[in-house]
Amino acid sequence: MSIGFQIRWARESKKLTQQELAKRIGIPRETISHYENDKMTPGAANLKKIADALDKPVDYFFQKTELRVKEKSVGYKTAIPSQFNIPIVGHVDAERPVLMEENIEGYLELRGDFALKVLNHCMSPTISSGDIIVVRQQPTANNGDIVIAVADGEQTLKRFYKKGAQITLKPDNPNYKPIQPKKVKIIGKVVKCIKSC
Numbered sequence: 001m002s003i004g005f006q007i008r009w010a011r012e013s014k015k016l017t018q019q020e021l022a023k024r025i026g027i028p029r030e031t032i033s034h035y036e037n038d039k040m041t042p043g044a045a046n047l048k049k050i051a052d053a054l055d056k057p058v059d060y061f062f063q064k065t066e067l068r069v070k071e072k073s074v075g076y077k078t079a080i081p082s083q084f085n086i087p088i089v090g091h092v093d094a095e096r097p098v099l100m101e102e103n104i105e106g107y108l109e110l111r112g113d114f115a116l117k118v119l120n121h122c123m124s125p126t127i128s129s130g131d132i133i134v135v136r137q138q139p140t141a142n143n144g145d146i147v148i149a150v151a152d153g154e155q156t157l158k159r160f161y162k163k164g165a166q167i168t169l170k171p172d173n174p175n176y177k178p179i180q181p182k183k184v185k186i187i188g189k190v191v192k193c194i195k196s197c
Contacts, residue, residue: 004038010054025049044114113137122171130196135188146190151181
């Protein structure tokens with residue numbers, strides 16, 4: 001079954017109209033209609049809002065969908081012990097903070113909330129350009145965790161450290177410098193890295 005089918009099933013189970021669901025999450029009703037009719041696929045942010053509005057975990061929408069991995073996105077075929085499908089929602093530049101693209105490139109069966117393709121060597125050798133990272137959404141992190149974070153309004157991939165009130169986001173590659181942003185919001189923790197070669 002598709003993500004759109006799962007959204008419609010969950011919405012109708014809550015006895016909500018498309019308009020009511022759209023109003024709850026702040027998007028046009030037409031967008032909900034496109035999702036449910038598989039004309040569009042929600043990105044990670046909207047899917048999380050839909051899940052919250054329908055009192056469902058994000059993985060609910062992937063448990064019964066077929067595995068669809070675009071080989072050009074992943075770079076190779078692999079057999080991975082699976083829990084459920086998660087979306088590859090775009091890419092992340094590990095060196096330079098960038099905003100995540102709201103488009104789904106494919107699906108992986110793993111335990112996590114979404115996946116990203118890394119486009120830089122800032123986190124090498126741990127995570128290299130072309131690798132796929134699996135991210136579990138969470139608002140906090142422990143020292144040493146590799147996180148997706150919004151640093152001063154822009155998204156980045158770094159290792160998290162906090163000492164007192166000061167947060168430092170460090171690359172693993174010694175050729176790159178750590179950053180100490182004024183404002184940091186943790187989007188999620190990297191729970192798996194799938195090497196591109």
